[in-house]
Amino acid sequence: MSESKSFGLFVGFLLCATGASCPIELSPPSVVVRYGDPVSINCSTSDGHSAEMGWEATVGSTIIQNVPHVAWTVERLIQTDYDVTSICFYNPPSGASSDQCSKTSTVVVYTFPETIGISGPGGVMVEGETCQFTCDVPNIAPVQNLTVKWYKGDAMIHEDTFKNVGAGKKPVNQSSVLNFTATRQDNGLTVRCEAHLDLRPNGPQLNASSQELKVTVHFGPEGECLSLDKLELQEGDTLGGRCPMTGRPE
Numbered sequence: 609m610s611e612s613k614s615f616g617l618f619v620g621f622l623l624c625a626t627g628a629s630c631p632i633e634l635s636p637p638s639v640v641v642r643y644g645d646p647v648s649i650n651c652s653t654s655d656g657h658s659a660e661m662g663w664e665a666t667v668g669s670t671i672i673q674n675v676p677h678v679a680w681t682v683e684r685l686i687q688t689d690y691d692v693t694s695i696c697f698y699n700p701p702s703g704a705s706s707d708q709c710s711k712t713s714t715v716v717v718y719t720f721p722e723t724i725g726i727s728g729p730g731g732v733m734v735e736g737e738t739c740q741f742t743c744d745v746p747n748i749a750p751v752q753n754l755t756v757k758w759y760k761g762d763a764m765i766h767e768d769t770f771k772n773v774g775a776g777k778k779p780v781n782q783s784s785v786l787n788f789t790a791t792r793q794d795n796g797l798t799v800r801c802e803a804h805l806d807l808r809p810n811g812p813q814l815n816a817s818s819q820e821l822k823v824t825v826h827f828g829p830e831g832e833c834l835s836l837d838k839l840e841l842q843e844g845d846t847l848g849g850r851c852p853m854t855g856r857p858e
Contacts, residue, residue, distance in 0.1 A: 630709035631655050632698045638714035640811025643749075643779075647685050649713050651696035652677035655706075660699035666692045672699070680713070690717045690749055690777040716811065719749050719779050724803050726818035733790040735827035741786040743801035743818060749779040755804045756784035760823075761797045795825040 631654045641647045653659055653676050662672040663680040667687055670678060680694050692715040700706045724746070729739035743756050751770050758766040768784040784801065798820035805814040 629706070630698065630711055631700075631706045632661070632696060632709070632711055634696060634711055634713050636713075636810070637711075638716075638810045640716045640718060640807045641685050643690070643717055643719045644684055644686055646681070646683050647715070648679055648681040649694065649696075650677055650679045651698075651711070653698065657701060659701055662697055663694060664697060665694035668694070672697075685717060687717065688778075690779070692717055716750065716807065717777070718753075718805065718807060718811065719747055720805050720814045721746050721748065721803070721816060724801065724816050724818050726799075726801055726821060728788075728799065728821050732824045732826050733794075735790055735792050735825055738787055738789045741788055741799055741801075741821070743784040743786070743803070745782045745784070745803045745816075747779045748782050748803070748805065750777055751780050751782050753806050754782060755806065756782075757802045757804065758784070758786045759800050759802070760794070790823065790825045792825055792827040794823050795827075797823050799823060 633652055633654050635650045635652070637649075639647055639649060651661060651663065653661070658674050658676050660672045660674055661678045663670045663678065665680055667685070668680055668682040670680065678696070680696070685692065693712070694715055695710050695712045697708075697710045698706075699708050725744040726741065727744070728741040733739055741758070743758070745754065745756065748754055751773055752775075754770050756768040757764050758768075766786050770782060773780075773782075786799070786801070788799065800818050800820045802815055802817045807813070
């Protein structure tokens with residue numbers, strides 16, 4: 609078969625052997641690429657001899673070449689469905705002991721927002737009341753690798769993962785909801801959320817934090833005297849002096 613023939617014709621007669629017996633190597637075998645960035649994977653014969661080789665890919669396929677190695681290279685990976693497949697095919701030279709075979713690389717395309725949003729109950733909360741805070745993470749992929757962490761002050765109070773949202777690879781706008789029951793100890797504290805995208809071991813760990821929302825809680829009076837049946841006051845005493853109370857608003 610000549611080098612000028614299309615790679616699709618080569619696939620037509622290719623008999624694929626198992627990866628374990630296929631004498632080709634991918635470097636790297638797995639890549640994690642930000643949407644719009646370049647990507648390159650080299651495919652070479654492990655025996656060092658030239659062979660008919662090429663790439664069949666969602667984008668960036670190559671024609672068959674009689675070479676010891678061939679690269680799959682894309683200057684800007686902008687596959688809109690984020691589903692990228694790249695397969696290196698190998699047709700050994702005449703007389704070689706190996707069979708025709710192929711190896712498939714793993715390509716993960718990701719996107720991560722620069723900022724995330726948070727919204728919550730407007731105004732004042734009342735002690736014992738349960739309200740919702742929402743963390744909005746726009747244009748995120750793959751969402752299965754996303755974790756949203758909620759913080760009250762410096763303490764993490766809740767964590768959301770999205771491993772079971774499906775196998776889709778396209779970016780989505782993902783939200784996390786925190787059910788928050790107010791206590792008087794929460795008054796004056798802040799609530800925020802963080803988005804974490806973990807693409808290890810072949811990619812980065814990315815994170816973004818929302819702004820902080822201050823919590824204002826109103827609660828009823830509290831004092832030692834409230835449990836007494838009666839309180840005796842001497843002349844000149846005041847109720848506030850003998851029985852200090854706390855509450856908000858004061």
